[in-house]
Amino acid sequence: MSVADVLWRFPSALMAWRNLGRNRVRTGLAALGIVIGVIAIASLGMAGAAIQQQATTDLGGLASEVTVSAGEDSEQDGLTDDQVAEMRAIAGDAPVVPQKSNATRLTSRSGEEVFVSVTAVEQANVLYNVTTGDSPDRLESGALISASTAEQLGLEIGDPVEYDGRLYRIRGLIGSSQGFGGGGNELVLPLSALSDQQYYDSVTIEASDGDQATAISDGLEERFNEGDEEVISVTNFAGVQDNIDSFLNTLNLALLGIGSISLVVASVAILNVMLMSTIERRGEIGVLRAVGIRRGEVLRMILTEAAFLGVIGGFLGALVSLGVGMLMFDLIADDALLVFGWSSFRYLFYGFGFAVFASLLSGLYPAWKAANDRPVDALRG
Amino acid sequence: MNVIELEDVVKRYRSGEEIIEALKGVDFQADRGEMVTVIGPSGSGKSTMLNIIGLLDTPTEGTVRLDGRNVTDFSEDELTEERRSGIGFVFQDFHLLPMLTATENVELPSMWDTSVDRHDRAIDLLERVGLGDRLEHTPKQLSGGQKQRVAIARALINEPDILLADEPTGNLDQDTGETILEELTRLKEEEDVAIVAVTHDEQMLQYTDSTVRIVDGVIQEVVPA
Ligand SMILES: Nc1ncnc2c1ncn2[C@@H]1O[C@H](COP(=O)(O)OP(=O)(O)OP(=O)(O)O)[C@@H](O)[C@H]1O
Numbered sequence: 196m197s198v199a200d201v202l203w204r205f206p207s208a209l210m211a212w213r214n215l216g217r218n219r220v221r222t223g224l225a226a227l228g229i230v231i232g233v234i235a236i237a238s239l240g241m242a243g244a245a246i247q248q249q250a251t252t253d254l255g256g257l258a259s260e261v262t263v264s265a266g267e268d269s270e271q272d273g274l275t276d277d278q279v280a281e282m283r284a285i286a287g288d289a290p291v292v293p294q295k296s297n298a299t300r301l302t303s304r305s306g307e308e309v310f311v312s313v314t315a316v317e318q319a320n321v322l323y324n325v326t327t328g329d330s331p332d333r334l335e336s337g338a339l340i341s342a343s344t345a346e347q348l349g350l351e352i353g354d355p356v357e358y359d360g361r362l363y364r365i366r367g368l369i370g371s372s373q374g375f376g377g378g379g380n381e382l383v384l385p386l387s388a389l390s391d392q393q394y395y396d397s398v399t400i401e402a403s404d405g406d407q408a409t410a411i412s413d414g415l416e417e418r419f420n421e422g423d424e425e426v427i428s429v430t431n432f433a434g435v436q437d438n439i440d441s442f443l444n445t446l447n448l449a450l451l452g453i454g455s456i457s458l459v460v461a462s463v464a465i466l467n468v469m470l471m472s473t474i475e476r477r478g479e480i481g482v483l484r485a486v487g488i489r490r491g492e493v494l495r496m497i498l499t500e501a502a503f504l505g506v507i508g509g510f511l512g513a514l515v516s517l518g519v520g521m522l523m524f525d526l527i528a529d530d531a532l533l534v535f536g537w538s539s540f541r542y543l544f545y546g547f548g549f550a551v552f553a554s555l556l557s558g559l560y561p562a563w564k565a566a567n568d569r570p571v572d573a574l575r576g
Numbered sequence: 577m578n579v580i581e582l583e584d585v586v587k588r589y590r591s592g593e594e595i596i597e598a599l600k601g602v603d604f605q606a607d608r609g610e611m612v613t614v615i616g617p618s619g620s621g622k623s624t625m626l627n628i629i630g631l632l633d634t635p636t637e638g639t640v641r642l643d644g645r646n647v648t649d650f651s652e653d654e655l656t657e658e659r660r661s662g663i664g665f666v667f668q669d670f671h672l673l674p675m676l677t678a679t680e681n682v683e684l685p686s687m688w689d690t691s692v693d694r695h696d697r698a699i700d701l702l703e704r705v706g707l708g709d710r711l712e713h714t715p716k717q718l719s720g721g722q723k724q725r726v727a728i729a730r731a732l733i734n735e736p737d738i739l740l741a742d743e744p745t746g747n748l749d750q751d752t753g754e755t756i757l758e759e760l761t762r763l764k765e766e767e768d769v770a771i772v773a774v775t776h777d778e779q780m781l782q783y784t785d786s787t788v789r790i791v792d793g794v795i796q797e798v799v800p801a
């Protein structure tokens with residue numbers, strides 16, 4: 196059974212298909228207009244999705260992080276063990292990581308000096324992203340050091356660093372740290388290294404998401420700070436994340452808006468093509484009406500033509516957009532296959548849907564006009 | 577009973593300020609198995625009358641009856657149904673659809689009708705007008721006379737009561753015109769249709785059962801054969 200045999204059961208489709216085949220150049224150009232429109236709308240949508248996805252990955256750790264330090268009205272210069280215990284109660288299952296900090300100067304064998312900030316912490320794996328070596332959840336001996344600092348000083352895993360007269364063996368190298376403040380020179384030591392310091396300088400609480408972080412912040416404020424007092428100072432960036440999200444949404448809408456304009460232009464092109472071809476075929480359509488083809492049937496035939504243009508153009512456009520999307524994700528997120536995630540893949544459907552919808556919309560007027568032309572007038576030409 | 581009946585039909589056209597009276601009270605009838613030829617000078621109203629009989633146009637005044645039914649005030653959709661089931665058209669310049677084959681062109685009037693399959697009848701009609709070996713040809717691959725025979729087959733596909741032809745031989749040479757007229761005469765008997773044909777072609781008068789002459793929108797004489 197050939198394509199024509201199947202189409203023969205759907206006369207509007209058969210006639211539409213043959214009509215489009217009559218002027219292939221014109222059909223091709225009309226479809227090309229749609230292809231470009233779909234590429235514009237789908238690629239810009241996917242670009243927005245790629246940027247958003249990458250931004251969320253980059254900032255994700257930051258938004259769910261709550262940082263606590265001693266406030267202006269604190270009785271002591273830092274946070275006490277009791278306070279940390281209370282924070283643990285409020286934070287529930289989110290890890291609460293108290294830290295002591297200091298700064299020191301490290302000297303390389305060649306005599307080069309580097310200033311590093313020293314953090315003493317037990318649950319180092321929560322705070323630091325160790326790229327080589329191990330990432331201890333209980334740091335009791337040894338040290339972690341920023342990869343860049345290690346390189347500067349010519350240090351490797353297993354080498355000793357000296358702090359406060361004691362030697363610590365390097366266990367792991369830290370990549371760029373999560374959130375802000377990354378990329379500095381950092382030395383991470385067990386809490387025992389700073390045991391002469393009685394209080395914790397800060398406490399980091401890692402919530403599972405921005406909402407939990409906000410809830411924990413509110414809980415801490417309520418428990419520790421009465422009225423205008425500031426016994427502890429609580430910082431979290433969930434609000435920043437919201438701002439960034441809303442900015443990205445706006446960016447996305449703007450990109451889609453630009454894409455839609457090109458689809459509007461494509462629709463006008465289809466309108467023009469459909470109008471021209473129905474005007475050219477006025478006599479023919481008059482013959483159809485004269486031999487008893489109903490108005491609705493003529494309407495369907497011409498709408499089917501427009502729909503075919505939309506489907507062909509939309510499909511090709513979606514196909515090309517998929518390629519463009521893979522390229523973009525490869526560039527922005529280093530993984531071309533992320534394009535198949537629904538948050539970006541859906542733009543291919545949107546583009547295709549818009550193409551069919553816009554084509555039908557632009558076919559409506561020419562179809563209506565042709566169907567309602569009086570057959571005598573159409574035949575006279 | 578006459579399958580076509582016009583009673584006191586007036587058709588006026590308004591073009592700008594001017595009103596043209598193309599038909600000034602025309603009475604006309606034709607019956608199945610009968611071929612009536614309409615002659616008259618250019619601009620006398622022949623095509624106008626044919627369009628009114630064919631329900632392509634409506635009269636300004638007067639009555640149109642098909643098979644005894646008054647169809648004068650039918651809506652456009654009702655007129656379309658009447659044309660589909662009861663009327664076939666043959667035009668001077670054939671008006672075949674270029675992207676369809678001969679068979680598809682003949683099937684065209686019944687194409688959207690899923691209740692009947694006219695494919696076999698289309699082939700039968702094409703064979704009867706001598707185009708059994710041209711079924712899959714497109715209009716571009718056919719001569720003028722062959723095209724007009726396809727058009728005649730198309731006009732008969734839905735088994736109409738009426739076949740209307742506006743100068744069917746106007747674009748054909750003498751000999752080809754003659755074979756078309758022979759074809760029409762034979763099919764008129766076989767299919768039992770009323771044929772109304774407008775013509776300037778003198779040889780047509782040999783084949784006709786009666787002739788009507790229109791001058792300036794008025795029927796002047798009826799010449800029975
Ligand atoms: N749509 C129209 N608008 C205005 N005037 C019209 C229209 N159609 C026909 N006429 C006028 O009506 C008159 C009759 O026209 P018609 O086409 O019936 O003539 P005809 O007898 O078929 O002529 P011909 O032999 O040249 O085909 C003419 O004067 C023509 O100008």
Ligand SMILES: [Mg+2]
Binds near residue numbers: 622623742
């Ligand atoms: Mg005429």
